[in-house]
Amino acid sequence: MNDEPQTPPSRSADRVYDQVKAMAVTYRLRPGERVNEVELARSLGVSRTPLREALNRLAAEGFLIATVNRGYSVRPLDPKRVLTLYEYRAMLEVGALRLACERASDEALDALAAFAARSRDEPDDDEHALELLTLDEQFHESLARLSDNEEMVRSLRSLNERVRFIRWIDMRKGRRSSTQDEHLMILRHLRARDADAAAALMQTHIARRLDQITDMIRAGFAEIYTGNALAAKAMGEVA
Amino acid sequence: MNDEPQTPPSRSADRVYDQVKAMAVTYRLRPGERVNEVELARSLGVSRTPLREALNRLAAEGFLIATVNRGYSVRPLDPKRVLTLYEYRAMLEVGALRLACERASDEALDALAAFAARSRDEPDDDEHALELLTLDEQFHESLARLSDNEEMVRSLRSLNERVRFIRWIDMRKGRRSSTQDEHLMILRHLRARDADAAAALMQTHIARRLDQITDMIRAGFAEIYTGNALAAKAMGEVA
DNA sequence: GGACGCAGATGTGAATACACTTCTAGCAAG
DNA sequence: CTTGCTAGAAGTGTATTCACATCTGCGTCC
Incomplete structure (x- = not known):
């Protein structure tokens, strides 16, 4: 049932992507809320690098909004x-x-x-x-x-x-x-x-x-x- | 006319994104070709970090394909x-x-x-x-x-x-x-x-x-x- | 002679370190 | 009391470094 042993999915960025997407989609991260990268990275057990890659993809897909020098925020519920x-x-x-x-x-x-x-x-x-x-x-x-x-x-x-x-x-x-x-x-x-x-x-x-x-x-x-x-x-x- | 002095657009990742997208769209990077990150980063005058963010976004948008442990390649002309x-x-x-x-x-x-x-x-x-x-x-x-x-x-x-x-x-x-x-x-x-x-x-x-x-x-x-x-x-x- | 295997090289994935911008709190001047 | 200024803190953007996987070429074993 658990496929982790045979699939150590080489990229933690992908895992993080799924996790953060789930958070954004279900609004566990609240709409309009700004994402704190260090905090979120720590809570997901990875460094900021793969997290930022995930955030990037999510922003490109419209789940998040990226603002210069102010990082990412969840798209408000409009x-x-x-x-x-x-x-x-x-x-x-x-x-x-x-x-x-x-x-x-x-x-x-x-x-x-x-x-x-x-x-x-x-x-x-x-x-x-x-x-x-x-x-x-x-x-x-x-x-x-x-x-x-x-x-x-x-x-x-x-x-x-x-x-x-x-x-x-x-x-x-x-x-x-x-x-x-x-x-x-x-x-x-x-x-x-x-x-x-x-x-x-x-x-x-x-x-x-x-x-x-x-x-x-x-x-x-x-x-x-x-x-x-x-x-x-x-x-x-x-x- | 030139707005560069007042707009040093804080994010080189954005610039790189545009540049690489132009390369992919016009097939200056050839279809199917694998992207060498260090080389491309050097030729664009930035480090791998912002380049990888750009590549990520481009992959999310369908311009590139990401393969695990083999980086990015231009989507073949199919x-x-x-x-x-x-x-x-x-x-x-x-x-x-x-x-x-x-x-x-x-x-x-x-x-x-x-x-x-x-x-x-x-x-x-x-x-x-x-x-x-x-x-x-x-x-x-x-x-x-x-x-x-x-x-x-x-x-x-x-x-x-x-x-x-x-x-x-x-x-x-x-x-x-x-x-x-x-x-x-x-x-x-x-x-x-x-x-x-x-x-x-x-x-x-x-x-x-x-x-x-x-x-x-x-x-x-x-x-x-x-x-x-x-x-x-x-x-x-x-x- | 061919296939397998084993370094070394190359290159990506992730973590850390550093730079610079924005926000905040506190103080001083009006 | 309010407003403006100024360190300090907090947080993002980028560079650098480390770890690990894949590829290549050569040697050895069968």
Whole structure:
């Protein structure tokens, strides 16, 4: 189970990258907060050099902001930006979907449908929001992979990570019931090679909660400054 | 004019980032070639530390590939990937365009049209391919900005940089005549708030040369290994 | 004669050391 | 009491040094 003995992953920078990303994504590092390099490095058990490499990559990917002579800070939780990311994600997924509709084999679509059907059996309570979110991301990412466009998949993965916290907040409100059914419906349209129908459904599937983003962010702030169960869980996984 | 005295841009890492990116984009560093850090650092007049930060960012953005214990190498010039990037770019621009159609003011569209009309006066010979390409990128980026979605603009910029070399090759074949007219036509559709027409035109505008990518890459290799005027020009700008 | 193996060289990954900028606290002048 | 100035502290940016992995070439063993 533990693969550490055979994989001493030569680069501590990569490990640190994952760890810090998890911290930023779950807002264990608080939005707007400035990162103290020596302190964080010490707490992660490495020197500043690999930490700075990780911070650099995270800044390049939009998780952090770099300011000259003032180091790095976590990107503030800004409604406008979250909206922007949601919008981008919707467009990207619809675009990938249209490509997938032309390119995906019937077998691949069936396999994904099987996965989606299996996901339906997961419990739907507040406790399992993270697992549900993970399943949802996996579904969407697998679907995007059927577009056979690696760069789109890459972008989608990055986008998903950046809005994960907000989506987790959203998931906990038990909105999921309809989600899984829509997944299956999208696949049915794809199977029928009806790109327009699939695209339209995907668009509403993603954009549905756009107008509630401000509320979700409000709830997000509450979570961040009063507990943050997501950060706790993520830490358990990574560290 | 020269702002160097008042702006000694505290971070040599940023300068190095721009320089190395220019090298990678123009394939002054050859595709597949492994980057020797000490050598490159010396030739840029800095130590390995800021250079490595630059390389990190470039790898995160997809310009370079990082391999464990073997450092960085320039991403090879792969037809499949270029096609992927073109495809992504087409989708992204069409998506941004649809948003712009809803959101852009008449004034903004007119201003952009004026810019496009002005660009028409540029000479069209082989020598000015780089300027033409720059103007084209500016047009498309300005258009994307009208979507009011910062993340899309960011992605588009990155995509443009990654395919710049190939597009430059393409530009030198004097394909431009129709380009400018199509730009104006797209704007006219937007002005009439006809998103579908604009989107369709944009799609063909970008995807037109997709089937010729293999040829362009062949020409690209020839350029890289026999002269590479683009690298020479870019060096003049940056260094 | 070929394959394996073993230094030495080369080059990357990480840690430490140093320089310089920004922030802070305290004092002095108005 | 407020404002401005000035060391000192704190923290980032860069250089240097050390550690370790990979590559190369030559010699030896089979």
